Amino acid sequence: MTIRVQREDFDIGAEIARVGKDGNDVGGIASFVGIVRGGEGEDAIGAMTLEHYPGMTEKELERIEAEARVRWPISASLIVHRYGRLLPGENIVLVVTASRHRHAALEACEFLIDWLKTKAPFWKHEETADGGKWVDAREADDTAAARWNKKA
Amino acid sequence: MKILYFASIREKIGHGEDEAPMPPSVASVADLVAWLQTRGDNYARAFGNLRGIRVAVNQEHVKFDHPVVDGDEIAFFPPVTGGSR
Numbered sequence: 001m002t003i004r005v006q007r008e009d010f011d012i013g014a015e016i017a018r019v020g021k022d023g024n025d026v027g028g029i030a031s032f033v034g035i036v037r038g039g040e041g042e043d044a045i046g047a048m049t050l051e052h053y054p055g056m057t058e059k060e061l062e063r064i065e066a067e068a069r070v071r072w073p074i075s076a077s078l079i080v081h082r083y084g085r086l087l088p089g090e091n092i093v094l095v096v097t098a099s100r101h102r103h104a105a106l107e108a109c110e111f112l113i114d115w116l117k118t119k120a121p122f123w124k125h126e127e128t129a130d131g132g133k134w135v136d137a138r139e140a141d142d143t144a145a146a147r148w149n150k151k152a
Numbered sequence: 153m154k155i156l157y158f159a160s161i162r163e164k165i166g167h168g169e170d171e172a173p174m175p176p177s178v179a180s181v182a183d184l185v186a187w188l189q190t191r192g193d194n195y196a197r198a199f200g201n202l203r204g205i206r207v208a209v210n211q212e213h214v215k216f217d218h219p220v221v222d223g224d225e226i227a228f229f230p231p232v233t234g235g236s237r
Contacts, residue, residue, distance in 0.1 A: 034235050050234070051158060051159055052234075053156070053158060053208070053211075053227060053229070055211055056208055056211035056212075056227070059211050059212075060213075081234065081235075092235070093234070093235050113235055116234055116235050117232070117233075117234055117235035118232065119213065119232065120232060120234040120235070121158070121208070121227075121229060121232050121234070122232055122233060122234030122235075123158060123159035123160075123229065123230060123232065123233055123234075124233045124234075125159070134159055134160045134230065134233075135233045136230075136231075136233070137230070137231030137232060137233050138233075141235075
């Protein structure tokens with residue numbers, strides 16, 4: 001189970017292959033890649049800067065990953081999240097999960113990206129034609145994360 | 153205690169970090185916010201709308217009624233926006 005918070009870009013194919021090799025008895029690998037969207041017209045983004053809370057970022061990602069391991073039989077996982085100034089089209093985040101059978105990998109992957117959007121301490125600042133602004137958190141993200149709440 | 157500010161909160165205050173001894177009147181995050189609001193116009197503006205503020209104590213998400221003690225690291229920030237859209 002690996003967490004990385006870094007400025008540098010990552011090689012999607014190489015990372016996915018490595019997770020597959022790390023796990024025991026792997027039958028399926030699931031992945032998600034988050035990318036900087038450029039927007040269109042008035043909403044076009046020149047660049048996006050990700051700020052983060054060093055120390056807490058890694059801890060939160062570890063907590064989220066540990067939670068996924070409790071809920072699903074994952075044999076290996078990886079979260080890589082970049083920070084710093086990124087251009088449209090650049091990779092932001094990678095989530096990879098591996099398990100014996102596909103459902104655990106697929107569901108854990110979706111859980112991890114939904115949860116990290118509401119828990120991991122990153123903040124995005126967008127550069128647009130008329131200056132820059134901080135991106136607001138979306139209610140839709142909280143709703144997406146809430147559907148993973150266990151029924152009592 | 154060490155207090156950290158991130159993103160738009162840091163911009164409104166003008167700096168990202170404060171270090172100070174814990175004031176005797178402060179026992180919880182809410183108390184700390186009330187004390188910070190008195191430190192200047194920039195702080196009052198940054199903590200003007202508490203609905204848009206989240207807090208972590210020693211790098212864990214907590215609520216405003218969480219206790220704080222000397223030596224704690226307290227961070228204030230807007231709701232997080234990581235991952236991708």
